[in-house]
Amino acid sequence: xxxxxxxxxxxxxxxxxxxxxxxxxxxxxxxxxxxxxxxxxxxxxxxxxxxxxxxxxxxxxxxxxxxxxxxxxxxxxxxxxxxxxxxxxxxxxxxxxxxxxxxxxxxxxxxxxxxxxxxxxxxxxxxxxxxxxxxxxxxxxxxxxxxx
Numbered sequence: 001x002x003x004x005x006x007x008x009x010x011x012x013x014x015x016x017x018x019x020x021x022x023x024x025x026x027x028x029x030x031x032x033x034x035x036x037x038x039x040x041x042x043x044x045x046x047x048x049x050x051x052x053x054x055x056x057x058x059x060x061x062x063x064x065x066x067x068x069x070x071x072x073x074x075x076x077x078x079x080x081x082x083x084x085x086x087x088x089x090x091x092x093x094x095x096x097x098x099x100x101x102x103x104x105x106x107x108x109x110x111x112x113x114x115x116x117x118x119x120x121x122x123x124x125x126x127x128x129x130x131x132x133x134x135x136x137x138x139x140x141x142x143x144x145x146x147x148x
Contacts (some may be wrong), residue, residue, distance in 0.1 A: 012124070016071075020127060021060050027131050028059025031138025039143045055142055074126050077118075089119035109137060 011019040032055040036042045073096075081091045093114040113133045121129050 012128075017064065020071075020131075021064050023128060024062065024131050024134075025056040025060035027135050028062075028138050029053070029056035031055065031135045032142040034135070034139045035142040039139065051142075055138065059138070070130070071127055074123060078123060084119055086115075086119060089115045089117075092118040106137065109133065 008019065008023075029052050032052045033047075036047050036051070042048070077092045077095060080095065081088055093111050096114050110133075113130070117126050117129045
């Protein structure tokens with residue numbers, strides 16, 4: 001596990017966009033597999049591989065656009081609200097949330113995640129944390145989008 005983390009950290013340093021895109025695609029695919037196997041209980045024979053590949057492609061392509069934008073946003077937040085105290089983490093979370101949509105759809109997940117992210121996680125790893133939590137969100141989105 002440590003060796004894998006080290007390889008990912010090196011890839012992140014040298015090919016940040018590629019590392020983020022591969023990570024997001026993998027996590028979107030994992031979310032779909034979880035949705036199909038645990039939520040929908042399709043089993044291996046009922047698994048829709050094309051659906052998983054589609055979710056992976058969405059994650060990969062979305063990060064090619066979103067990765068630099070979100071990474072840049074985190075750097076802007078660090079300049080606007082420097083530090084990593086609890087109060088600073090709450091301020092960053094408040095600036096990060098779009099309450100019109102987020103309050104209605106994902107308020108229970110993202111504010112606590114972002115508070116912990118801004119308080120405990122170094123800047124270079126924040127996007128990875130968000131992508132890991134997004135597995136749960138992606139599982140929900142995949143299930144919701146593919147309900148019968």
